[in-house]
Amino acid sequence: MDKAIYICTGTCKAEISEEEYNKGLTKCGTQGCTHFGHAFEKRMKCHVCGAYYKEGEQHSHP
Numbered sequence: 001m002d003k004a005i006y007i008c009t010g011t012c013k014a015e016i017s018e019e020e021y022n023k024g025l026t027k028c029g030t031q032g033c034t035h036f037g038h039a040f041e042k043r044m045k046c047h048v049c050g051a052y053y054k055e056g057e058q059h060s061h062p
């Protein structure tokens with residue numbers, strides 16, 4: 001089962017767990033990141049290859 005995570009889509013590429021996000025870590029706080037101050041985006045993370053994909057998108061392995 002793949003996990004829901006949150007990522008910064010800017011240059012820092014931070015990955016935030018759903019738990020951290022729910023505790024209030026909802027925006028990028030990395031100085032110098034192109035998305036500093038922007039809200040993280042929700043993604044699903046493949047437990048096989050580690051790729052991110054949007055919720056509702058198909059991602060599978062043969």
Ligand SMILES: [Zn+2]
Pocket residue numbers: 008009010011012013014028029030033034035036
């Ligand atoms: Zn960032």
Ligand SMILES: [Zn+2]
Pocket residue numbers: 046047048049050051059060061
């Ligand atoms: Zn995968």
